[in-house]
Amino acid sequence: MRFLLILLALVAFSSGETLVSKRIKGEIPLDPFAKVWEKAKGVTVPLAGQTVTKPMETSLPVSSITVKSLNNGKEIAFLLIWEDKTEDRFHLINTFSDAVAVQVPYRPSSEVPVTMGGEKDRVLILHWTAFRQENLEKGYSDVEKIHPNYAYDWYPHAKPPYRYPEDWANQYALAYIGGEKVFRKNTFKTPVREVVAEGFGSSTWKDVQTAQGKGVYRNGKWYVVIKRDFVVENSSNPDWGPGKTTYVTFAVWDGSSGHRGARKVLSYQWIKLKIER
Amino acid sequence: MAKVYNWQLKREVNYPYEHKRPKRQFAVVMDLNKCIACQTCTVACKTTWTPGRGQEYQLWNNVETKPNGFYPLGWDVKLMELLGDDQRWEGEKYVGRTVLDGTDTETVIGWMPDDLDWANPNIGEDEVNKPVDVGTVLEGLPHPIWMFYLPRICNHCTYPACVAACPRQAIYKREEDGIVLIDPERCEGYQECVKACPYKKSMFNYVARISQKCIGCFPRVEQGLQPQCVITCIGKIRLMGFINTPEKAERTNPIDFLVHIKKVALPLYPQTGLEPNVYYIPPINVSLDFLKQMFGPGAERAVRTYMAMREGREPELQALLHLFGSTDRIVHHFAVGKNEVIGYDEDWKEIVRVPLYEPFQIRPHKDEKIGVVRQDIP
Numbered sequence: 015m016r017f018l019l020i021l022l023a024l025v026a027f028s029s030g031e032t033l034v035s036k037r038i039k040g041e042i043p044l045d046p047f048a049k050v051w052e053k054a055k056g057v058t059v060p061l062a063g064q065t066v067t068k069p070m071e072t073s074l075p076v077s078s079i080t081v082k083s084l085n086n087g088k089e090i091a092f093l094l095i096w097e098d099k100t101e102d103r104f105h106l107i108n109t110f111s112d113a114v115a116v117q118v119p120y121r122p123s124s125e126v127p128v129t130m131g132g133e134k135d136r137v138l139i140l141h142w143t144a145f146r147q148e149n150l151e152k153g154y155s156d157v158e159k160i161h162p163n164y165a166y167d168w169y170p171h172a173k174p175p176y177r178y179p180e181d182w183a184n185q186y187a188l189a190y191i192g193g194e195k196v197f198r199k200n201t202f203k204t205p206v207r208e209v210v211a212e213g214f215g216s217s218t219w220k221d222v223q224t225a226q227g228k229g230v231y232r233n234g235k236w237y238v239v240i241k242r243d244f245v246v247e248n249s250s251n252p253d254w255g256p257g258k259t260t261y262v263t264f265a266v267w268d269g270s271s272g273h274r275g276a277r278k279v280l281s282y283q284w285i286k287l288k289i290e291r
Numbered sequence: 292m293a294k295v296y297n298w299q300l301k302r303e304v305n306y307p308y309e310h311k312r313p314k315r316q317f318a319v320v321m322d323l324n325k326c327i328a329c330q331t332c333t334v335a336c337k338t339t340w341t342p343g344r345g346q347e348y349q350l351w352n353n354v355e356t357k358p359n360g361f362y363p364l365g366w367d368v369k370l371m372e373l374l375g376d377d378q379r380w381e382g383e384k385y386v387g388r389t390v391l392d393g394t395d396t397e398t399v400i401g402w403m404p405d406d407l408d409w410a411n412p413n414i415g416e417d418e419v420n421k422p423v424d425v426g427t428v429l430e431g432l433p434h435p436i437w438m439f440y441l442p443r444i445c446n447h448c449t450y451p452a453c454v455a456a457c458p459r460q461a462i463y464k465r466e467e468d469g470i471v472l473i474d475p476e477r478c479e480g481y482q483e484c485v486k487a488c489p490y491k492k493s494m495f496n497y498v499a500r501i502s503q504k505c506i507g508c509f510p511r512v513e514q515g516l517q518p519q520c521v522i523t524c525i526g527k528i529r530l531m532g533f534i535n536t537p538e539k540a541e542r543t544n545p546i547d548f549l550v551h552i553k554k555v556a557l558p559l560y561p562q563t564g565l566e567p568n569v570y571y572i573p574p575i576n577v578s579l580d581f582l583k584q585m586f587g588p589g590a591e592r593a594v595r596t597y598m599a600m601r602e603g604r605e606p607e608l609q610a611l612l613h614l615f616g617s618t619d620r621i622v623h624h625f626a627v628g629k630n631e632v633i634g635y636d637e638d639w640k641e642i643v644r645v646p647l648y649e650p651f652q653i654r655p656h657k658d659e660k661i662g663v664v665r666q667d668i669p
Contacts, residue, residue: 065396067458068393068396068397068398068458069396069397069398069456069458069483070395070396070397071396072396105480105497105500106406106495106497107404107405107406107409107482107495107497108403108404108405108406108482108485108495109406155497155498156344156498157344157345157347157498160497164347166347169342169343169344170342178343184339186510187339187340195475195476196475196476196499196501199500200499200500214458215458215459215460217459218477272403274479274480274481274482275458275459275479275481275483276458276481
């Protein structure tokens with residue numbers, strides 16, 4: 015009941031906000047400190063713990079996020095800024111990474127369930143994670159990097175980051191434990207993954223991964239740019255583009271608070287996204 | 292939240308999914324009186340499934356010393372703390388708390404081991420339950436001083452906590468054999484299963500960034516073979532098969548016979564509510580209080596039955612134990628002959644025949660025929 019009240023209060027508080035995606039010419043830079051971002055007007059969105067489905071998150075280490083958006087007719091980009099006292103760049107045993115996500119409905123309507131869409135009401139989620147950024151910038155977080163003095167006799171099979179040779183005798187392990195898809199998920203050259211969802215627990219990686227991004231941690235804040243083409247070929251796309259209006263929501267994960275998956279803070283109401291022509 | 296029936300507790304427990312038992316259920320019986328902690332099972336599992344990066348401290352099969360050994364550190368002590376004083380049995384019915392009762396914000400009552408908790412798999416090895424006093428050791432049973440080895444794999448629970456806790460439905464229980472698997476393609480490494488599993492048999496691989504666990508050697512089981520840890524056991528303490536629910540128990544099914552008919556093999560910490568499917572024959576030299584905490588109220592009866600067997604009063608049970616480690620095939624039925632026990636497959640085709648007593652030969656000290664003296668060696 016307590017959670018519901020918080021939820022209702024937030025809904026009332028955040029209604030009426032509109033985010034305008036400013037039209038610019040030329041390439042949108044991935045650098046969050048690029049001058050061009052000064053052209054866009056920021057919107058501050060309140061966040062609350064995920065208390066709709068279990069496991070829930072009742073802590074609120076991040077209570078708001080500031081968002082800007084730019085588009086150049088072909089691509090749309092978001093700049094996401096939030097305060098986070100700790101920089102968490104690793105995804106290890108009981109250690110979780112900072113992350114942020116933008117959610118866009120395929121159908122440009124605020125009736126699409128804000129809770130990761132619904133059945134046949136798909137949403138696109140662009141999910142930036144600090145650990146992927148870390149891997150790209152400072153090398154894969156492999157055994158040697160995490161435990162530099164670690165002694166292990168011999169790795170007979172696995173090559174970093176995680177792949178078994180195709181001629182390995184234990185084909186079951188090849189298919190079950192490592193496998194090509196796990197390897198592929200860990201070796202994308204972007205810190206942003208694209209997933210689609212039709213409700214809780216249904217989020218699934220898209221086959222075509224094109225979203226770009228970059229996160230910078232500075233003075234107790236994360237500055238993250240996420241960028242994607244409006245229309246990606248050979249893939250499904252939300253109904254959005256220059257001159258159109260759709261909706262967005264945001265979620266933030268604070269790694270040192272144990273946030274991952276459902277344990278996150280998020281904005282509970284669709285925010286209108288007006289994309290300038 | 293659905294209500295599902297747990298026969299080990301003789302009551303219903305909460306579960307997020309509807310009651311649906313697999314067509315048959317993978318189960319292993321382990322005789323703790325025979326385990327010597329040689330870790331051959333551990334090595335067999337390691338070399339088959341977990342030699343890779345990020346799996347250095349993943350032991351899907353481990354053997355720990357009880358009461359002072361743990362992998363990960365203090366896993367069962369934590370479980371006892373979480374369930375607290377509310378672990379009450381009324382006869383054979385459990386009326387206390389289970390981990391599936393959850394909380395307002397969590398599906399399963401769990402805890403998350405830290406990185407270093409996994410780094411001491413041999414902690415407490417060979418330590419006894421308390422300091423040895425003067426003038427004790429073998430005075431009556433149960434012994435005042437005791438320890439035993441507890442080999443552990445995933446319990447392939449009927450109501451797995453990992454399945455209940457995974458927010459992505461990345462974990463599933465196979466309909467054909469009840470083996471619980473993590474789908475490596477759906478897993479995002481949130482470690483909710485690691486937190487939820489009270490037996491801590493789900494582990495995170497930080498290199499692959501997915502959680503991994505014992506797979507019950509499903510490729511072997513599909514071929515009618517027992518898992519690696521079972522067939523490599525040099526002490527022959529393990530038998531893998533399929534278990535039925537008590538009302539459908541078959542006397543000729545070796546697992547049913549041990550668990551349901553003789554009630555000599557018991558689930559590990561049944562009070563979790565998950566209906567774990569590795570069954571242990573409790574060690575007879577251990578404090579009954581400890582055994583009851585670990586295996587439920589049936590521990591005393593199981594110990595008595597086993598002691599009776601040692602005195603020759605349970606010939607069928609004794610015969611069945613000879614089938615352990617006698618074949619790599621899965622034994623679906625067994626029968627006891629005059630001086631042998633016979634294992635059969637699903638269609639009652641004979642797999643193995645094991646003599647109960649080897650013929651005893653006495654040879655004279657001197658072999659007159661070739662004129663040599665025999666040394667006193669076997």
